[in-house]
Amino acid sequence: MPAHGAAPAKASGGREPRRGGESTVNIGIPKERRPNEYRVGLSPVGVQLLAAAGHPCFVERGAGLGAGFSDEEYVRAGARIVYSTEEAYGRAQLVLKISRPTTAELEWVPPGQVLAGFLNLAVTHPGKVRTLLEKKVTSIAYEQIVGHDGSLPVLKPLSQIGGRMAAQIAATALQNDKGTRGVLLGGVPGVPPAEVVIVGGGVVGENAARAFAGLGAHVTVLDQDLGRLQELSTLFRDQIVTAVSYPHLVARACEYADVVVGAVMVPGERTPLVLPRSVLKRMRPGSIFIDLSIDHGGCAETSRPTTHESPSYVEEGVVHVCIPNLPGVVARTSTHAFLNAARTYIELVVRHGVEEAMALDPGFARGVATHKGEVRNLSRVDFPAAQKG
Structure with a gap:
């Protein structure tokens, strides 16, 4: 039954949760x-x-x-x-x-x-x-x-959700009424699809790639781990482009992108800044940058947290979407x-x-x-x- 108006009981004074014999954990x-x-x-x-x-x-x-x-x-x-x-x-x-x-x-x-x-x-x-x-x-x-296989098992499902939500966000953000390029992610016959660049090939990046590719976009994934890129190439049956994330390749890919997704994370650390301002300056005016690393500090020099009420801002001519806790909605x-x-x-x-x-x-x-x-x-x-x- 609900504890209607009951006075709060004090916590255990430092006794950590342990179930031994009859003991229970509040x-x-x-x-x-x-x-x-x-x-x-x-x-x-x-x-x-x-x-x-x-x-x-x-x-x-x-x-x-x-x-x-x-x-x-x-x-x-x-x-x-x-x-x-x-x-x-x-x-x-x-x-x-x-x-x-x-x-x-x-x-x-x-x-x-x-x-x-x-x-x-x-x-x-x-x-x-x-x-x-x-x-x-x-x-x-x-x-x-960390799981026995080296994965991040509790974070994984939320990373999957966040990665997939990136495509929903981008599809709307690319519309003209949002002040952007007016590009349809999947294109139509005779008109090429949007160019999507994903920096980071982990769980977030993989699921973002899955969602964007499913909508017909042309997807490039960059990551430092060649083995991981080989896994992604096999997983997607060579339907996406993969490249090692050398700085000059990241800069070149972003220069021609309609959408760039930041999907970088290091557990227990602040996300490294892999996208300096100089890269953002070279991106197309009206292109979209979605920083899915913002919960961990953000992976771009120009990133700062936004909200669902005010999801974006423009810097260096690029529309930034940096919403923490995307799965929360x-x-x-x-x-x-x-x-x-x-x-x-x-x-x-x-x-x-x-x-x-x-x-x-x-x-x-x-x-x-x-x-x-x-x-x-x-x-x-x-x-x-x-x-x-």
Whole structure:
């Protein structure tokens, strides 16, 4: 039953989640507070799985509405509804989020809590990371968890979604009423299709290529890894062009592009700037640049975050679209896909606790960004070396 007006229980005073014998883990699912973030940290299906295992789940009222999940669905799944974000944090030993906490939320995080989400701490304000360190919060960055095959299993489905959304964005952005080139991605008989250049051949780049090629665009993918380019060439049956991303080849490809997509990421680090201003200057006036790396700092010298309300700006004659958290506006798809990928790791933590989970799964350990007052698995230049673990 919902916890109507119940006073928030204090967190466990640093006791990390561990299920041993009769013990359980209190799990908090707060409502996301960032603009245009409609996803939720756990769906009713996820709550049902954890509640059935004996773990109380405290869901903030309305947390799932953006993704199409009502409070009643959560109650039927076994959750208790709480009526403030502060209470969702205060009752929990483990908090499951999507985006990293806002400054206000950090005030509600109790010392020693375990906090999981797509935290992107390598590009957040250092003061926020310092707060996590001072409170000895264990922060689990989903985007840094590494699978047994070397992939990023929790980030992967959201990268797939973001890559595919790039084609939707570009198709509209290329219209004349958007002040751009007036080009149809797929062309028509007798008129060539749009030229699309994708910098980065990982999961994001592959899915962007799939979506653009599916709409009939002429697609070129550049990446540093020749083996990966060979995989893509085989996967697409030579229907896309691939090239090693030497700077002069990147510049040349961008010069003739109608759309350039930035799809570069290094886990736990700020995205490298692979597109200097000089490259953007050489692009066609009215062409489109979509930076899918913006969550990790952006891969172009001219990139800065935009919003869904104001998605673009023009610099060097190029229309820039740099919207963080693109999957947040297809929240139902994203939340279901996220649970499919993250369930294994969430269950690992509630069954074994963070310390044992790190020992059991080194790939999971790569996702632990702060623990016991130390920075781990983050490449940052603004922390004293003594703080790095």
